[in-house]
Amino acid sequence: MEFTGRGAPRVESDNLLAFRLFDKEGTNINEGTVLTLDISRTGIAIESPFLMEAGYKIELTLGMGDEIVKAMGTVQNSKKIEDNKYHVGIEFDFLTEDDLHKVGMIYPEVLK
Secondary structure (H helix, E strand, O other), rough: OOOOOOOOOOOOOOOEEEEEEEOOOOEEEEEEEEEEEOOOOEEEEEEEEOOOOOOOEEEEEEOOOOOEEEEEEEEEEEEEOOEEEEEEEEEEEOOOOOHHHHHHOOOHHHHH
16 A cells, blocks of 8 residues: 555554544545555554545444454545545544554554
8 A cells, every 4th residue: 555644654454344434514424344454553544435535534443353443533545446446544533542452462563
């Protein structure tokens, strides 16, 4: 993935992630399940079947082993890969230390 700007090392991931996407007015405009591409302590990249506009807020629920991680983020960029396939970069706005450690149990490099 060629997104730039993330301040923390990325770790490839392949997890299911449930999301709720909100427009700039805070209206829930879409929700569903997508695959993760990579994750870091500051953000996550996903593969989406549709474009997500930069600036939109997104609520994330991610399964990490037997644990559930919840986070809020902001879409930073979206790149069309092919028809109905976009790579979307999301910066975390809110991720608790407890949830970060849950991620670190599966992807220890995230905590470095």
